[in-house]
Amino acid sequence: MKTVTYRKSALKVLQRMPRPEAKRIQAKIKAYAEDPASQRNNVKALKGSDYIRLRVGDWRVIIDERGDVLDIINIGARGGVYQ
Numbered sequence: 001m002k003t004v005t006y007r008k009s010a011l012k013v014l015q016r017m018p019r020p021e022a023k024r025i026q027a028k029i030k031a032y033a034e035d036p037a038s039q040r041n042n043v044k045a046l047k048g049s050d051y052i053r054l055r056v057g058d059w060r061v062i063i064d065e066r067g068d069v070l071d072i073i074n075i076g077a078r079g080g081v082y083q
Contacts, residue, residue: 002033002065006072010061013075021059025075028056029063033070046082 006014014022032039032054042055046062051073054061060081064071074081 002068002070004029004033004070004072007074010072010075021057025056025059025061028054029061029070029072032063 014025017025028039028042032043036043039054043052044055045052050064052063052065054063058078059075060078061075062073062081064073
């Protein structure tokens with residue numbers, strides 16, 4: 001299992017969104033940390049960047065995957081998270 005760390009901006013977004021959505025996003029992140037193959041349909045490398053993106057419904061999670069550490073960079077709605 002990989003270690004998951006959150007940046008302040010990602011934690012702030014999680015705290016402001018509805019609790020069920022936040023729990024669902026955290027569950028998907030945990031599932032990816034435990035077994036990356038289980039989320040292979042929802043994970044994609046971002047062009048022009050070293051980051052990957054995890055899709056959770058209309059939400060996107062930007063992740064920096066470095067060995068055994070998943071650093072959650074940002075969480076946002078589908079259209080605005082990439083800017």
